[in-house]
Every structure is written in C-alpha cells, then in structure tokens.
Amino acid sequence: MKEKLAAFKVEMGEIWDLNMAGALLGWDQQTNMPPNGAEERSEQLATLSKIAHHKATSDEIGKMLDELLVYAKSLEPDSDDARLIRRSKIDFDKMTRVPSEKVAEFARVTTLAQEKWVQARAKSDFSLFRPHLERIVELRREYADYFKPYDHVYDPLLDDFEPGLKTADVKDIFSRLRPQQVKLLQAIAARPQVEDDFLHLKYDDKKQWDFGVDIITRFGYDWNAGRQDRSAHPFTTSFGIGDVRITTRILENLVSSGLFGTMHEAGHGMYQQGLAANLSRTILANGASMAVHESQSRMWENLVGRSRAFWRFFYPKLQAVFPAQLGNVSMEKFYKAINKVEPSYIRTESDEATYNLHVMLRLELEIALMEGTLKVADLPEAWNTRMQEYLGITPRNDSEGVLQDVHWSGGMIGYFPTYALGNLVSVQLWEVINRDIPDLESQIEQGEFGALLGWLREKVHRHGSKFDPQELVQKVTGSKIDPQPYVGYLRTKYSDIYGL
C-alpha cells in the first residue's frame, strides 16, 4: 500500500503544480500583466484549471482513493497520511459532481469579469460590470445545484471556504453578534468623537512602504520565502511553502491604510510560510479555512497592530520618520485615532467596531442573490439601502459602494462571512495565547514577536488544512466558533477609548 500512496502523491503533486502555476498566473495578472495580455491569460488559466480538474477528477484517482481509504483506517487518525487521504476523498467527491466544462467556463468568465470590474470601479460605473456578475451568479447557482440536496443553496458555496460549516451556523453566529455590535456602535456614537485629522496629512509613499516592511520583518515575515508588491486590492497568494507573496496598497493621504493593510497580509503570509515542510505539494499545504486564515491576518493587524503595547515600541520610530506630521501628536492621541470608530464606506478601511457590519451586509446580499430574491441589477440600490440601515451612511457612488471589493468579480460568493468569523476566532485564540504567554504584552512593547509567532506556528500554522476549522478551533481553544470573546474584547477596548 505504501507504493500506492506514493503513486497517489505523485499524481496529487502534479495537480498541485498545475494549481500553483495557475496561482502565479493570477498573481501576475493583478501585479504585472499589461492590459492586452488579459485575453490570452484567461485562456491559459482556463486550460490549467481544466487539466488540473480533469486529473483531479479522473477515475484513476477515484480508484486509488477507494483503496487508500481502507488503508487510512490502519493509520493513526491524525497522521498526515490519514488526513491527506480523507481530505482528498472529500475534495474528490465534491469535484466529481461538477463537469469539467463548467469549471473551465467559470474560470474564463471570472478572468474576464475581473478585468471589467477594474474598469467599472475606475469609472464608478456598475453597468460595465453588471452582465458579468449576472453570469457569475447564474454559474454559482448551477454549481450549488450539483450538490443537491442541500439545506440552503448557499451551503455548497460556503463549504468551499469553510469546510463543514453551514449557512444555518453562520446565521446563528451572526444573529447573536449583530445586536451586540449595533448596540455598542450606538453607545460609541453617543460619545464625543476622537480626533484623527493628522492621519490624513500627506505621508510619503516610499517611507510608508519602508515602515511597513520594517514592521512585518520584525513580525517574522520571511523574505527568503516571500515578497511584497503593489496591487489595487491587497492580497496574499502562494506558489508553495517557499514562495508566499503579499501585496499592499499605500495611500499618501491616509497613513493607517497601508500600515494596517501590510500587517494584515503579512498575517496571512506567515500562516502559509509556517506550514510543515512535509505538507508541500499536497492539498494539506494550505490554511484550515478562510476564517482561520483571517484570524491570523486580523490578529496581527488588530490585536497586535492596533494595541497600545505595539505602539509603545513603534510610535517613536514612526514619529521619527514623519516628524512634521506626528511630532506634536502624543502616542495616546495616535492610539485613539487608529482605533477611531466611524461608519465609513470601505470595508478594508473600516474600524473593528463596524467591520463585521460591512461583512453582514455582503453576506445578506449574496445570500439574496443566490436565493434569487435580489436581482444583480438591483444590487447597487440594495447595497446603499443597507449601508444606510446598518451604518447610517449612503455611498456617493458605486466605486465606494457595491464595486469596492474584488471578490464577486472573481466568483468568490461565500467568502465574505469568513472575514467576520476570522475576527471572532482571532480573539478566541488571543485569550488562549495570553494564558500561555503571560508576558506577551511586555514582549510586544519591546518589539519582540518570536514567542507569539512560535505559538501560532505550533498550534495553528504547521497543521495546514489537516483539521476542519471548527475542529481546529475546538482543539486549540476548547470551544467552537463563538462570538462572545470578540464582543467582550470590543467592549473593553472601546469602553476605555470612548469612556463608555
């Protein structure tokens, strides 16, 4: 059976290679590709995806898996091999439900849709993007239907990002979360606002870039296994454990945007860089789920990056780089400014108290699109109405509204809730970390992140996707995904800042 397993790994390794090649083509498209390359690139991505899908869904793999499943029962259940076989079988069953032509069509449609979305957002003209999104919604509904029977049409989409999680679970978690967040937001709104004008002065692009690089280097982001580039929407991607790339976007008139965006992506990047080397070229060489991934990025961005301890170390350095802008601003004033709560249009720039509301809005809209109770043509209006309802503001145009995020253009319906779930998981982990590393705060004050990263690697990163997200969270924290720690964290933090 060992030879069978070895042969299986060779096959799976080749599929992995094809997918990594596709990821590089995608990264390049967003960072480097000249505009005229789009059409041929979309063919190339479609071909890679088609061949990978064809191989991954072949009868040969199916037969190998049936034999290996029996073998897996003789293995230690949490061993890499047992987990690899079981996870491969789940993926195989999922993939064999969807015809290859559909997969190829989806790749073509979304590649083109992303180009159109870039144009539409630049012109703030939703109509340029609309037909492409309509086609994407149709294709996603067809996709879900391959998984009938389901409890909810959104379940199969969600499962692609959060294995094992159901729409009902998410609705339950969010229904407990939302009233508490809305209540907190109202309490904050009743208090005097903190000042943050100084964040909006002109901050030199290159100096911001360099400062961000310095921060994430101290975090432990490994430049021998990664690099940072610019893109319209920051993201992390990897082409193996040894090549994990992040992108960032610097705004010269808002210093916090690039800084926290850079920390966020580095959080994703360090997760991928921390996978056990022996998982390379297998489907386990990935995060446990998007929510667990987001727990890492949000932890470095918010629990670390927006804390007082962090800025006790970094603020004097930031002042030294930007003396004209920050020389007369106290650390306490800066700390409050970067934690200012204010309903705003752009999710990626929103504060911790409003962020989840942005996510819930998207979740509700995409569920409605999938259910067919909302038409794509009506999406901008529905977006604006909900923004007014939850956050009390209405976007002035589509590029700061419905066109702001790349996800739908890439066909990633089912992805958004993972952002909010990631916030919840980050605080669940943070509570355990602080028990295990009692002097964490003073380490952070000294710019030391080694123990923190070491803990994350040991408890989370190295496992890759061996465990489902709920299983991993349970294993590490002793409970499933739970909104209460996050709500408690927000209350404590903002009670202090806003004197609630």
Add this chain to the structure above:
Amino acid sequence: MKEKLAAFKVEMGEIWDLNMAGALLGWDQQTNMPPNGAEERSEQLATLSKIAHHKATSDEIGKMLDELLVYAKSLEPDSDDARLIRRSKIDFDKMTRVPSEKVAEFARVTTLAQEKWVQARAKSDFSLFRPHLERIVELRREYADYFKPYDHVYDPLLDDFEPGLKTADVKDIFSRLRPQQVKLLQAIAARPQVEDDFLHLKYDDKKQWDFGVDIITRFGYDWNAGRQDRSAHPFTTSFGIGDVRITTRILENLVSSGLFGTMHEAGHGMYQQGLAANLSRTILANGASMAVHESQSRMWENLVGRSRAFWRFFYPKLQAVFPAQLGNVSMEKFYKAINKVEPSYIRTESDEATYNLHVMLRLELEIALMEGTLKVADLPEAWNTRMQEYLGITPRNDSEGVLQDVHWSGGMIGYFPTYALGNLVSVQLWEVINRDIPDLESQIEQGEFGALLGWLREKVHRHGSKFDPQELVQKVTGSKIDPQPYVGYLRTKYSDIYGL
C-alpha cells in the same frame, strides 16, 4: 474537415497555453521569485513541460495531423491553416522521434549542468563543468542520431533553431565572412584608437532606465502589450501576442550597456508584439527562427541605435540628462565611442566588428565536439588558441573564456551561429528598407520610427513562423542569407570612424 481543424486547434491551443504558463514561471523565476521558491518552482516547471510534451506527442495529435495533411493540399499553400498544419507535422515528427525518457534525461542532465556551470564559472574552474559537458555532448549526439540519415551530425541540432538550414550552408556563409572580418579588424587595429573614457563615468541608474524607456517608447514598443523588468541577464519572453516582456540590466559605470541592451530586447519584443493576432495560441505565433529574431534586435540596437542619425535626435537629450558626464563631449566623439572596436573576451560586450568572430569560434568548436574531432577536455585550449588567432588576445582564465556563456550548460548546441546570421540578415533587410523608405535616415534624425516599424511588421513580424528563415529572407530581400551586405556595411561604417 473544418471541424477536424478546429478540434486540432483546440488541442494545440492547450499545449500552447501550458508552454506560455511555463514561460511565465520562468520569467518570474528570473525577476521576482524569492530564493526558497526554487525547489517547488522546478517541480512546477517539470510538470508543465511533461504534460505539454505528453499532449504534443500523443497518438491523437498524430492521427489528426495525418488527416489534416491531406486537407492542407486543398488549401492555398501560403495560407495560415496550410502552414500551421505543415509546420505542426514537422514538429510532431521531430518530437516523436525522440523517446520521452531521453527528453527527461536531457532535462535532468542540463538542469544539473547549469548549476555546475554557475559554480565552475564563479571559480573559473573548467574541470567542475567538464564531465557534465561531456555527457551533454554524448546526449546531443544520440539526439542527432534519431534523425539519421543526415548530411552532418550538427544538422539536426541547427534545425531546432534555424528550421531548414544545413551545416553546409552555415559553413559556406561563414567561410566567406571570416577572412573579410579578420582583414577589417587588422586594418582598424593599425589606426589610432578612439576615446571612450566618458562612457565609464557614474551614470545614475534611474535616469538611465528612464532614458531607455523613452527611446523604446519612441521605437514603438507597446506598453499595453508589454513591460520591462530587471534581471541578471537581459532577455525577452512572451505569454501571448498581448503580453511580451523584456528585461534589462543597467550598469552605473557603463552607460552604453543598459542603453543598447534595452534597444536590443525591445527589438525582440516588437517582433513578438507584431505577430498577426489570428496566429495567437498556435505554434506560428513566434519568430521565424532565432536568426530572424536576432536580425530584429540587432537592427534596433546597431543599425538604428548606433547610427549618427539616431544620436542627432537623442544626443542633446542624453546630454541634458547627464550634463556633468557629457556636457563637454561632442556628438561626434560620443558616436565614435559607442562604435569603438576593440578585441575583448566577452561576446555579449563585444562590438560589431568583432562580434561575429566570437560566434564563429564557438560554432567551429561545437561542430568539432559533435564530430568527435575535439574532446571536451581539450576545449579550453582550443578556445584560447582560436581567440588568439581571430582576435589577437588570450583569456586570462576560463571564466572570461570557455565558461562565459550559459548555452552549452543548457544543452543549446546549435544556437550560437544564429547570433551571427542575425547580424547578416539585419543588413540584408536594411538595404531593402532603405530602398522602400528613401528618407529613413531623416525620419530617424527626427525621432520618427513609425514607417520603419510599419515596414517590419508588414514584411516580417506579422508572418510569425509561417515561413522558414531562408524562405522569408528570400521572399523579402530577393536572396538567401548572404554575408556581403554586412561586410559592406562594416567597411563603410568603420572606414569613416577609423579613417581607413
């Protein structure tokens, strides 16, 4: 039959996509990849190459081609479809002659050889590289033997780079060329040398980059279908007609290196950008041969870029960018400096009058290696003897001698002559262009290159590899590859510069 042809094109399109994806992985490896990505990247490249080769040599393609060849006879012989079918058949027969294991072995041996060559060159120690080159020569001889009967063992190798050309043709061309070039070089050596110290002052990297970009933008390099990056060795690659990328290397202590290197790669790039759009995703979407490709790069670099007319336009601009370095240097002095003839060790840095001698030396040595009349062990001595004979200098060590070029370590025996042939073709084309565009020189003096690029697109670029190199040169110039125009060009140019 139209459906058969369409089905064939789908298959060939997918092979093309895989090859283009591989090219992107290769480009990224040389421009962006972090060091730890190397191992997984080599697996990815091997997988893409394996799948593409497997598809390209499948029985299915073979059967399709047999049927389509009959159909091709009913088509206009120079139509895209007829040419595509015939060229595909030739490639298929070539590829299927060689067993896959041999192809894989060759890939393994050359990958290792390239590593060893890097070490050998760094230590200037040929003995480290010798056993690997011995194996490569053996494997290349075996490769040639799959194509028996042949007139010369070197023919099958040459054919990979110059379809249709024979070793006898190349020998004939070079035997007419060499004595004339050697004689010219001797005449130049008897004259006082021109001065070029000012080229070696410190020239700011970014200003050089920007100046190069300005030049090639005026040439007509299309930034919507390309980009420029940095790499250790400049090269051009493409992932389709809409995405043709060049790289450059700027030296702060030698302004001519980056400038002419940039023009050279832009010449390759504009060729690829000028392919007819309907050739996309077929094997015809490429240059006619390496020599024809080189004719384009050398034309823009030398016939345009090292001409007086060119600098009449650009020199005042260059002086304005570098007033401290060039403010007191006359255009005439600058023109002579960039055309200085001086025997030197390194091919890539040699001038127009000596360049072909570097190439002939390599050609003669690799033919002798293939014939078995020269042993690899005796190669360094043979190299040095010929350097003395042709150029009057002897390398001080192997890294500036026999180890300088990457080609042999990559198994690319048969490639070198294309560099010299490219020079010859560039001047053959140039003579026709000057007949067709009588005021070309005054256009260049005004920084106008539209008519020139238009001519090249119409006569050369758009055809891709529909025609064999000799066929294309004949078609455009009325004669086959011929050394006389090039010799005439050199004589005129250097008689003027050196007062012969």
